[in-house]
Amino acid sequence: MNGRAKPLFDSLQAAWLLLVLVLLYIPMISVALASLSNTRYMLFPHRTWTTDAYADALAGYTTGALHLTSLRIALLVVVISVVLASFGALAFARFDWRGRRAFQRFLVLPLFFPQPVLGLALLVYFTALGITPSWQTAAFAHLVWIVPVVTLVISIRLYNYDVLQEDAAFDLGATRLQVLREVTLPALAPGIVSGALFAFLLSWSNLPLSVFTSGADTTLPEWLYSRTATNYSPMVPAIAVIATAVSAMVVIAAALGLSLARGRDGAGTTS
Amino acid sequence: MGTILSTQAVSKRFGDVIALDDVSLEIREGEFFTIVGPSGSGKSTLLRILAGLETPAAGRVHLRNADITDVPANRRPTCMVFQNLALFSHRSVGENIEFSQKMKGVPPHERREHALDMMRIVRLPESYYGRRVTHCSGGEQQRVALARALASDPEILFFDEPLSSIDYRLRKILEVEMKDLHRRTGKTFVYITHSLEEAMVMSDRIAIMKSGRIVQSGTPTDIYYRPTNRFVAEFMGEVNVFELAGGQIAELGIAVPAGAAGCLAVRPEFLRKLGDGERADVRFPATVANDYMLGSRTHYHLDTGKRILVAEVAAGKAAEITVGAKAEWGFDLSDAALLDE
Numbered sequence: 001m002n003g004r005a006k007p008l009f010d011s012l013q014a015a016w017l018l019l020v021l022v023l024l025y026i027p028m029i030s031v032a033l034a035s036l037s038n039t040r041y042m043l044f045p046h047r048t049w050t051t052d053a054y055a056d057a058l059a060g061y062t063t064g065a066l067h068l069t070s071l072r073i074a075l076l077v078v079v080i081s082v083v084l085a086s087f088g089a090l091a092f093a094r095f096d097w098r099g100r101r102a103f104q105r106f107l108v109l110p111l112f113f114p115q116p117v118l119g120l121a122l123l124v125y126f127t128a129l130g131i132t133p134s135w136q137t138a139a140f141a142h143l144v145w146i147v148p149v150v151t152l153v154i155s156i157r158l159y160n161y162d163v164l165q166e167d168a169a170f171d172l173g174a175t176r177l178q179v180l181r182e183v184t185l186p187a188l189a190p191g192i193v194s195g196a197l198f199a200f201l202l203s204w205s206n207l208p209l210s211v212f213t214s215g216a217d218t219t220l221p222e223w224l225y226s227r228t229a230t231n232y233s234p235m236v237p238a239i240a241v242i243a244t245a246v247s248a249m250v251v252i253a254a255a256l257g258l259s260l261a262r263g264r265d266g267a268g269t270t271s
Numbered sequence: 272m273g274t275i276l277s278t279q280a281v282s283k284r285f286g287d288v289i290a291l292d293d294v295s296l297e298i299r300e301g302e303f304f305t306i307v308g309p310s311g312s313g314k315s316t317l318l319r320i321l322a323g324l325e326t327p328a329a330g331r332v333h334l335r336n337a338d339i340t341d342v343p344a345n346r347r348p349t350c351m352v353f354q355n356l357a358l359f360s361h362r363s364v365g366e367n368i369e370f371s372q373k374m375k376g377v378p379p380h381e382r383r384e385h386a387l388d389m390m391r392i393v394r395l396p397e398s399y400y401g402r403r404v405t406h407c408s409g410g411e412q413q414r415v416a417l418a419r420a421l422a423s424d425p426e427i428l429f430f431d432e433p434l435s436s437i438d439y440r441l442r443k444i445l446e447v448e449m450k451d452l453h454r455r456t457g458k459t460f461v462y463i464t465h466s467l468e469e470a471m472v473m474s475d476r477i478a479i480m481k482s483g484r485i486v487q488s489g490t491p492t493d494i495y496y497r498p499t500n501r502f503v504a505e506f507m508g509e510v511n512v513f514e515l516a517g518g519q520i521a522e523l524g525i526a527v528p529a530g531a532a533g534c535l536a537v538r539p540e541f542l543r544k545l546g547d548g549e550r551a552d553v554r555f556p557a558t559v560a561n562d563y564m565l566g567s568r569t570h571y572h573l574d575t576g577k578r579i580l581v582a583e584v585a586a587g588k589a590a591e592i593t594v595g596a597k598a599e600w601g602f603d604l605s606d607a608a609l610l611d612e
Contacts, residue, residue, distance in 0.1 A: 168358075187361070
């Protein structure tokens with residue numbers, strides 16, 4: 001009897017899980033569905049199902065340009081924020097310097113600013129300095145907001161890190177480089193990976209900062225917003241779906257890279 | 272037994288704080304040398320300088336005849352066991368122990384053999400080899416840290432209060448094991464602790480530190496029975512200190528030939544109740560105020576009318592002393608130490 005009840009229970013459980021997932025993802029699914037239409041009005045079910053919007057999106061120059069802009073900003077933000085945040089987090093973990101606590105508070109202050117206010121402030125600042133807003137200034141704006149987040153993420157992963165392990169390794173005959181490779185980086189690695197993902201996704205999806213600071217360059221969220229507000233066509237959800245797929249691919253690639261790195265590390269250390 | 276490690280007038284400061292002030296010491300080949308002092312006395316800084324993890328602001332450090340002041344820790348034939356052990360938390364017991372050999376490029380199977388040898392020396396079962404260090408108990412982690420340090424085959428092993436966070440019973444066991452390990456390996460051990468007991472049990476020689484200076488060094492017996500100043504006398508356990516003035520013990524008005532100024536220190540075990548006609552260099556009447564049973568011996572608080580003194584009596588002789596009884600007590604000057612302050 002138990003043997004028969006078990007599969008039933010399992011399938012009910014699976015169905016429930018599926019339901020939760022479907023409810024969570026329905027909004028995104030509806031975007032995907034909207035992209036398969038050929039009208040400017042959201043009617044469902046569609047009279048004609050078509051992938052014309054995708055064909056248009058892929059043929060047009062806009063899609064590539066938008067992705068390129070957003071990708072450039074995101075990659076720049078990832079690299080700079082991870083480097084700055086790693087040093088920042090290590091400084092917190094390693095040293096007890098004067099002004100440490102004050103710095104900690106000032107560091108997270110930008111997070112408490114409403115992003116449009118921060119964007120406006122930065123635009124005023126760039127204008128005052130005579131800098132023409134472009135994707136670079138947008139990247140700078142993203143950094144102001146994202147570096148604190150990434151520093152927090154890496155700091156949290158370093159919270160239990162015992163810096164004396166570095167002294168111990170050095171005392172056991174490791175060179176500075178070996179200490180970095182064998183002790184510091186393995187401790188930092190999980191934080192760096194999650195920090196980089198956070199940085200990428202936060203930059204990729206940021207609208208309020210980009211609106212104010214990207215100047216003549218247009219990012220994906222900016223374009224999606226303005227074309228939804230005026231001049232809507234099924235190409236908008238189509239590009240939204242493509243953008244989601246691109247960011248998903250980046251996340252999956254990062255996860256794969258991480259598990260590969262872990263696997264290699266595990267094999268290396270057990271030998 | 273020649274000198275293996277020595278410092279000459281080493282000083283170090285952190286901002287306004289003077290951590291070490293003109294410290295010179297000599298550690299002999301193969302001895303168990305302990306540096307004792309209260310927290311903030313500079314003993315950890317001194318150890319880090321000896322290990323090469325810190326450089327002194329002034330003074331030199333010599334290993335035998337070579338000046339190693341500027342040689343960093345990774346190129347010194349020494350190894351440290353840290354206060355919190357600083358085990359590599361994301362690695363197994365075996366990987367921790369093999370670390371120094373891995374850095375040298377020793378092939379894996381040799382490292383493994385060596386690690387298992389080290390585990391035998393510190394009495395860790397072979398089955399612990401693949402265990403994560405975070406899954407080991409406190410005592411097991413101590414042994415892993417010891418094995419990891421031994422695996423680098425250092426000439427000198429440093430210990431930075433490794434037993435301070437361990438409960439009393441386990442600490443007693445590990446103290447004995449540590450002394451035993453010292454005997455078996457024949458290596459020079461330099462140990463720091465704030466616990467007098469730990470120092471006395473394990474050491475061949477002890478140096479006492481206070482405010483960045485070494486105030487006295489010698490064998491445990493020397494330091495316990497012949498302290499040269501009040502700080503050492505009081506730090507090394509219960510002691511009765513009498514101030515001297517004008518060739519007399521001021522409070523008792525008894526002349527002593529020992530010296531005109533300074534203090535006289537008498538350990539509690541040298542105060543004895545005097546029988547009829549029994550002579551003592553210094554004698555005074557006192558009432559037994561209270562007794563404290565310590566197992567093999569008993570401590571009595573003696574009220575001289577001016578202050579409380581402590582006397583220690585072996586369990587077998589305690590029967591003749593009763594609380595509240597007034598009697599003549601005394602000690603001999605040969606059992607007292609003259610302190611310079």
